[in-house]
Amino acid sequence: MSDTSRTDRPTVERRSPDKPSRVLRPTVERRSPDKPSRVLRPTVERRSPGKPSRVLRPTVERRSPAKALRRRIGIDVGGTNTDAVLLDGTRVVHAVKTPTTADVTTGITRALHDLLTDRTVTASHAADAGVTAVMIGTTHFTNAVVQRRDLTQVAAIRIGLPASASLPPFVDWPEDLAALVRGEVIMVEGGHEYDGRPIVPLDERGLRDAARRLRGRELTSAAVTSVFSPLNAECERRAAAILHEECPELAVTQSHELGRIGLLERENAALLNAALVDLARRTTRAFAEALRASGLAAPLYLTQNDGTVMLAATAEAFPVYSFASGPTNSMRGAAFLSGLADAIVIDVGGTTTDIGSLRHGFPREANNVVEVGGVRTLFRMPDLLSLGLGGGSLVQGDPPLVGPASVGYRLVEQGRVFGGATLTATDIAVAAGLVDLGDRRRVADLPVHHVKAAVARMHAAIEEGVDRMKTDARDEPLVAVGGGSFLVPGRLAGISEVVHVPHREVANAVGAAIAQVSGEVDQIFQNLSREEALAQARQIAEQRAVAAGAAAESLAVVEREDLPLAYLPGNSLRVRVRVVGDL
Amino acid sequence: MRRLYREGAVVSLMDPMDLADDDHVAVVSNMGAPLVGQERLTDPRTIARAVTMMEEYLGRQFRAIMSLEIGGGNAIQPFMAAALLGRPVVDADCMGRAFPEAQMTSFAIHDLPMFPLTLVDVRDNAVVVARAASWKWMERLSRTACVAVGSIAATCKAPRTGREVKECGILYSTTKAIRLGRTVQAARRAHEDPVAALVDSEHGRLLFTGKIADVARRTTEGFLRGTATVDGLGAFRGGRFELAFQNEFAVGWLDGTPCVTTPDLICVLDSVSGDAIGTETLRYGQRVSVVALPAPPVLLTPKGLEHVGPRAFGYDLDFTSVFA
Numbered sequence: 001m002s003d004t005s006r007t008d009r010p011t012v013e014r015r016s017p018d019k020p021s022r023v024l025r026p027t028v029e030r031r032s033p034d035k036p037s038r039v040l041r042p043t044v045e046r047r048s049p050g051k052p053s054r055v056l057r058p059t060v061e062r063r064s065p066a067k068a069l070r071r072r073i074g075i076d077v078g079g080t081n082t083d084a085v086l087l088d089g090t091r092v093v094h095a096v097k098t099p100t101t102a103d104v105t106t107g108i109t110r111a112l113h114d115l116l117t118d119r120t121v122t123a124s125h126a127a128d129a130g131v132t133a134v135m136i137g138t139t140h141f142t143n144a145v146v147q148r149r150d151l152t153q154v155a156a157i158r159i160g161l162p163a164s165a166s167l168p169p170f171v172d173w174p175e176d177l178a179a180l181v182r183g184e185v186i187m188v189e190g191g192h193e194y195d196g197r198p199i200v201p202l203d204e205r206g207l208r209d210a211a212r213r214l215r216g217r218e219l220t221s222a223a224v225t226s227v228f229s230p231l232n233a234e235c236e237r238r239a240a241a242i243l244h245e246e247c248p249e250l251a252v253t254q255s256h257e258l259g260r261i262g263l264l265e266r267e268n269a270a271l272l273n274a275a276l277v278d279l280a281r282r283t284t285r286a287f288a289e290a291l292r293a294s295g296l297a298a299p300l301y302l303t304q305n306d307g308t309v310m311l312a313a314t315a316e317a318f319p320v321y322s323f324a325s326g327p328t329n330s331m332r333g334a335a336f337l338s339g340l341a342d343a344i345v346i347d348v349g350g351t352t353t354d355i356g357s358l359r360h361g362f363p364r365e366a367n368n369v370v371e372v373g374g375v376r377t378l379f380r381m382p383d384l385l386s387l388g389l390g391g392g393s394l395v396q397g398d399p400p401l402v403g404p405a406s407v408g409y410r411l412v413e414q415g416r417v418f419g420g421a422t423l424t425a426t427d428i429a430v431a432a433g434l435v436d437l438g439d440r441r442r443v444a445d446l447p448v449h450h451v452k453a454a455v456a457r458m459h460a461a462i463e464e465g466v467d468r469m470k471t472d473a474r475d476e477p478l479v480a481v482g483g484g485s486f487l488v489p490g491r492l493a494g495i496s497e498v499v500h501v502p503h504r505e506v507a508n509a510v511g512a513a514i515a516q517v518s519g520e521v522d523q524i525f526q527n528l529s530r531e532e533a534l535a536q537a538r539q540i541a542e543q544r545a546v547a548a549g550a551a552a553e554s555l556a557v558v559e560r561e562d563l564p565l566a567y568l569p570g571n572s573l574r575v576r577v578r579v580v581g582d583l
Numbered sequence: 584m585r586r587l588y589r590e591g592a593v594v595s596l597m598d599p600m601d602l603a604d605d606d607h608v609a610v611v612s613n614m615g616a617p618l619v620g621q622e623r624l625t626d627p628r629t630i631a632r633a634v635t636m637m638e639e640y641l642g643r644q645f646r647a648i649m650s651l652e653i654g655g656g657n658a659i660q661p662f663m664a665a666a667l668l669g670r671p672v673v674d675a676d677c678m679g680r681a682f683p684e685a686q687m688t689s690f691a692i693h694d695l696p697m698f699p700l701t702l703v704d705v706r707d708n709a710v711v712v713a714r715a716a717s718w719k720w721m722e723r724l725s726r727t728a729c730v731a732v733g734s735i736a737a738t739c740k741a742p743r744t745g746r747e748v749k750e751c752g753i754l755y756s757t758t759k760a761i762r763l764g765r766t767v768q769a770a771r772r773a774h775e776d777p778v779a780a781l782v783d784s785e786h787g788r789l790l791f792t793g794k795i796a797d798v799a800r801r802t803t804e805g806f807l808r809g810t811a812t813v814d815g816l817g818a819f820r821g822g823r824f825e826l827a828f829q830n831e832f833a834v835g836w837l838d839g840t841p842c843v844t845t846p847d848l849i850c851v852l853d854s855v856s857g858d859a860i861g862t863e864t865l866r867y868g869q870r871v872s873v874v875a876l877p878a879p880p881v882l883l884t885p886k887g888l889e890h891v892g893p894r895a896f897g898y899d900l901d902f903t904s905v906f907a
Contacts, residue, residue, distance in 0.1 A: 163705045164624040171586060193733040194619050200706060228622045262621045468855070 071130045073296075074513025075111060076329060076506070077104060077138040080350060080408065083509040084111040086131070090336075094118045095506045104140070104283060108290035116294065131296055133583060136287050136312075137303035137329045137512040141276050141319040145373035148176065153183035154274040155219045155250075157210065157243075158267065159235045160191035160227035163199055169225070169267055174374035181275045183219045186210040190235045191227030194524065194572075199227060202235050204242060211246035221251045221277055223270035227263060229256035231524060251277045251317075258320065260522045261574075265378040272375060273320040280319035284312050301515070301583075305381050307332045307362050308518040308580055310548060323372055324381040327354045329511030331363040331382060334479040336514050337501040343477045344466055344495070347507065348484035350392040351406035353462065355385045355469045358479075362558060387465050389458060391484030393425040400454040402428075402461070416442050425487060428454045435486035459489040470494055481507035517583055518558075519545030522576040530573060534562060537575040550581030584659050587627060587666045594662050597647050597671035599754050602745030607643060608673055609634045610690075610743060611660050612651035614702070614725065615735035623735050625656060627663035629705050633739040634664050636701045640711055641742065649673040649748065651688070651740060653756040654681025654831075655861070660737075672757065679753035679879035680848050683830035685725070686718035687891050689881045690743065693751040697721040701739045704732035753879045767857040777857025778872045787876040788905055790835060790843060791824040792817055792854055795869045811851075811865050813873065824873055826851070828862045833896040835873060843875050843905050844893040846882035850874045875905045 076083045077100060085095040096114040101107035144150045156169035169185050170178040188210065190202035214222065222243060226235035233256040240252045253274040259266030288300055301309035302316075305324040309315075315322065327347065334345040341361045347354045357364040363382030370381045388404025392411040395402050402425055407414045414420035416427040417438030423446075429435045431443040431451045466478060475496040480488040481504040490498055503510060521540040525533035538557060546552050559578040602608065611630055613620070638644055648661040648668070653676040661672045677688040691697065700712040702725055710728045715721035729736045743752075763781065770780035782789050793813040808829045815822035825836045832849035835842050843849055851860045854870040881887050883904070893900040 160623075164622075164626070166626040166628070167586065167624045194616070194622070197733075199623075199733070263624060 071132050072513045073112070073115065073131050073134045073298075074329075074509040074511070074515075075108060075134065075136045076326070076508035076512055077108065077136060077140060078326065078508070079139060079143060082107040082111045083506040084108075084115045085503070085506050085509040085513055086115055087510070087513045092337075092503050092510065095503055095509065097506065103286065104138075105286040105290045105293075108136075108287065109293050112290065112294040112296070131298045133301060134291055134296060134298050135301045135303055135309055135512040135515050137325040137508065138283070138322065139326045140283055141280060142323045142326075142372065144276060144279055145177070145272060145375070148180055148373075150279045151180050151275045152221045152278040153219055154181050154271055155184040155186065155210075155214050155217075155222040156182065156267075156271055157207075157222055157224045157239060158185075158187045158226075159189075159202065159207075159224065159239060160199065160263070161187050161189040161203075163191060163227055164263060167264060169223075169271065172264060172376055173268070177373060177375065181271060183221075184210075184214060184217060192229070192232040192235070194228060194231065196228075196232045202238060204238070207239050207242045208246060211243050214243075214250065215247050220249065221253070221274040223253045223255065223267070223274035225255040225263065225267040225270050228261070229254070230259065230261050230266070230522060253277065253317075258318065260378050260576075262378050265376055268375050269320050269377045269379065272372065272377070273318060276319040277317065280316045284316035288312060303329055303512045303515050304518075305379055306365070306518060306578075307511070307515060308548075309512075309515040309583070310517070314548075320372075320377075320379065323379060324384075325512075326508065327356060327384055328363055328382050329515075330354070330481055330508045331356050331358055331511065332361070332514060333507030333509070333511030334358070334481045334501070334504075335361045336510055337481070337503055337507060338477075338479045338499045340477055340479060340499065343479050343499070344469055345479045345481065346462065346466065346485070346488055347482040348480065348487050349390045349482050350408050350411060350484065351388070351390045351404075353387040353389045353465070353482075353484070353487075355387070355465045356382050357469050360558065383469070385465050385469050387461055389425065389461055389487070391424065391426045391429075391487065395423045395425060395428055395454050398450065400428075400450060400457065402454055402458050425454075425458060425484070428458075429486050458487055459492075462488055463492045466492055467494055480504065516580045517545055517548045517550040518578055518580040519543065519548060519550070520576070520578040522574070524572055524574050526572050528571070528573070530562065533573045533575050534560065534577070537577040538579065541577040541579045545579050545581050549583055550579075551583070552581070555579045555581040584627075584663055584666075587663065592666035594665045595671045596757060597673050599673050599675045599748055599752060602646065602673065602748055604744065604746035604749075606646035606745035607641070608743045608745060608748050609637060609645040609648045609661075609664070610651050610677065610740040611648060611664055612657045612738055612740065613660050613735065614729045614738050615733075619733060619735040620656065623705065623733065625660075625663070626705060627667050629703055630660050630664045630737040631667040632709075633701050633703045633737040634668060636703060636709055636711075637699070637739040637742060640699060640701065645670060645742070646745065647671045647673045649743075649752070650676040650757070652676055652678040652681040653753075653760050654678070657681070658757070658760055673748060673752075674757045675748060675752040675754045676756045677752055679756050679882065681831055682891060685722035687895070689751050689753055689879070689887075690741075690747070691718050692881060692884070692887050692890050693747075695741070695743070695747055695751060697741050700725055700741060702728050702732075702736045704736050706732075708732050751881075753881070756879075770857065778852050778854060778874065781852070781857060782874055785876050786906075787850075787874050789872060790875055790905070791815065791822065791837065791873040792819050793822070793824065793871065795865060795871060796823075798865045807862055809862070811862075813871060816870065826873070827896075827898070829896055830862060832862065834893055834898050834900065841900050844898065844900055844902050845896060846878040846887065846891045846902070847904050847906070848876040848878055850876060877906050878904075 072087045074085050081097050082100045083097050086093040098111045170182050188203040188206040189200050191199045224236045224239045229236050236254040243252050253270045255266045255270040258269045300312040302312050303309050303325040304321045307328045330347040331345045335358050343358045345356050366381050366383040370379050392406040392408050393403035394405045412418050414422040415424045417430045427443050431446045432455050477497045478495045479499045483505045519541040521537045542555050557579050561576045562573050648665045648670050650661045665672045677690045697718045698715045703709040712724050766780050766784045767777040770777040793815040796814040797812040799809050811826045813824040827834045834844045852872045854872045882891050892902045
């Protein structure tokens with residue numbers, strides 16, 4: 001096996017080493033000569049009657065296979081800036097950066113306007129610039145949880161009594177967040193064993209009584225979690241049906257659609273999701289409205305934590321899936337812009353620096369429990385290290401300390417080189433000659449030793465952070481992206497080369513534009529050989545990916561993990577498989 | 584347990600030497616698959632019911648409660664039962680760690696009786712194993728009942744007298760576990776190396792530091808068996824350490840030569856945080872330190888080695904302690 005194809009986990013099979021071509025290189029027309037069929041296959045074949053599941057694909061058909069990847073818009077709606085890029089095939093045609101607005105729509109509309117009216121874009125195309133898909137990534141939903149705003153009260157419904165009664169819903173939540181979200185807690189009998197047997201029969205009457213109570217309380221959102229629902233979702237489905245009968249307007253989140261095994265973490269995901277569905281619906285519709293106002297008819301997708309996308313109409317029911325899409329998009333964008341599939345990525349923003357590890361073109365995921373706003377979850381999230389260091393970090397004291405406080409988006413007013421009075425990391429970089437920004441004369445008075453000490457401190461922090469995220473002893477390349485990437489030193493221990501790429505300041509939006517779709521399964525298989533279990537799991541994952549819009553012939557397994565279960569009879573194997581494919 | 588404490592529960596820890604010879608002590612543990620415990624969450628009332636059921640069966644009260652094994656969730660189970668039943672927890676267990684099988688206890692090594700045993704589930708199912716022909720039979724009978732109720736059940740093992748605990752138990756292991764946790768936390772707070780702090784305070788030995796390069800697991804006879812390979816980093820760069828496990832780590836080889844075997848306690852720790860990494864949570868790429876901690880003396884006797892030495896795990900190796 002080549003260096004870059006080492007598997008990332010025990011018995012996890014990632015992309016095979018003979019397909020390095022799946023990471024797209026910018027300005028490279030075709031991925032690889034040995035797999036032309038993937039790109040050049042005629043359209044008719046793609047619609048063969050033997051693939052009925054493909055009805056779920058985006059409603060706008062591709063005009064020709066060669067355009068499958070052409071003319072996509074990627075948008076990143078961040079807390080400070082809304083970035084947009086137009087990709088033609090693998091070429092970045094144009095990129096713009098505009099301030100995010102409170103209503104989101106205005107910012108996106110402005111970004112799209114700037115993008116679509118640029119001469120390079122309109123030169124040879126119609127009003128919609130021939131765009132076939134628009135992908136939006138946003139940190140809106142994470143921010144709502146972290147900042148405790150725009151959250152909806154939720155009815156938490158747990159099915160599993162008499163089991164798990166000791167730890168009711170919200171038990172491990174921060175009290176301030178629980179107080180905002182906890183509308184009602186209902187626990188009823190039901191649920192399943194690990195092998196699919198019922199624990200006790202579902203208490204339908206109790207559920208119906210509870211549903212009637214909810215009607216009186218005028219709650220709009222509910223989260224239903226049943227014990228072992230990832231294996232048998234019958235109880236959750238039945239509960240949702242009863243709730244809909246009694247409260248037709250209620251939005252019901254079912255935990256088995258969100259999570260893996262791990263009751264509390266899956267329930268937390270369902271509760272957070274239920275708390276965000278109203279906001280998600282509003283936001284998604286604002287996105288769609290912005291598209292319509294810009295004259296774009298292309299389908300709208302939202303990017304997910306794992307670097308893939310979902311149709312906006314589907315995604316608005318699952319806001320938790322886009323929690324970590326910001327860092328994921330920047331890492332995927334870095335992979336795309338650099339042409340590297342395996343590398344460390346550092347994204348230096350205005351206030352923080354995120355460091356992650358790319359494996360086969362995707363971010364390496366965090367091992368275990370991920371906390372969002374203080375709530376334990378099991379989301380698929382990139383394994384990231386965040387440092388309080390960015391272009392706007394304050395530089396104070398002697399010897400100088402850098403960050404974690406930052407002027408953030410006010411850098412362009414308050415930074416010294418921009419005419420302000422605050423000494424920032426950017427000012428130090430200008431004084432040290434690392435970048436040419438603003439008015440260099442305004443930092444000419446800084447003592448050389450002071451500048452050197454501040455630069456040394458920043459470089460040391462970055463070097464240590466990069467080392468902590470490295471999981472391979474060998475030297476690896478480092479891709480530097482983000483507006484503050486000039487802070488990254490040219491040489492680091494354990495790094496073979498520091499790669500600066502064009503359009504690095506909009507890597508996020510580029511990552512959104514190139515997103516794929518995925519399907520995942522995480523399930524216990526019994527009385528099957530390991531090979532049979534893996535094959536079954538792969539089939540389920542592929543069906544799910546196709547249902548999400550993937551082209552069946554483009555599917556590839558990106559993760560495969562199997563874990564024999566101690567103590568369980570019947571040769572039990574827990575299998576997790578994830579496949580991705582092109583839209 | 585945190586919830587019980589928040590609700591005002593108080594549990595006192597009892598010095599085993601304060602037990603009268605004829606006191607009765609309950610030995611408790613949750614039995615089953617760790618994965619099932621992630622969905623069917625542990626419930627203090629179930630473990631308490633296993634204890635009261637044993638009391639009803641015996642017709643006498645327990646003075647105190649102790650842990651079967653001071654590893655994983657079972658270190659906490661006696662505290663849950665104790666909180667609900669208002670009894671103290673004895674500062675002891677009978678493994679001095681965690682072992683996968685029923686006969687791998689200091690009580691078994693001392694040939695104490697293995698029955699009766701009570702087993703209850705969260706519904707209203709309960710089983711008494713009144714007699715068993717051997718420790719292995721006890722393992723087989725109770726394991727069968729456990730699987731039938733969903734591979735998770737609370738058990739109260741054969742009761743012990745105060746004298747048996749004092750003579751045959753692994754004493755002061757609860758305070759030792761608390762001390763280990765505090766050492767790691769203190770080192771983290773002080774931004775010191777938690778692994779080094781642990782090795783230092785427990786007279787252990789750092790055997791290897793590196794990155795997990797491979798993990799192979801398989802289920803045989805109801806256990807999780809497998810191997811893990813660690814590639815050296817830092818001072819161990821270029822070296823390779825292999826670990827074999829059956830639920831717990833059993834043997835370690837350094838560059839192909841046996842280096843450490845059970846019952847020396849083989850611990851795999853996250854090199855940065857000092858958190859313990861169990862055999863089910865090993866993952867490729869983790870940066871780990873392999874540490875050996877000394878075993879309780881009873882496990883090092885010829886009889887002890889019969890029960891828990893490398894041959895009890897199927898390795899044709901003689902036990903040589905890294906601390907010898």
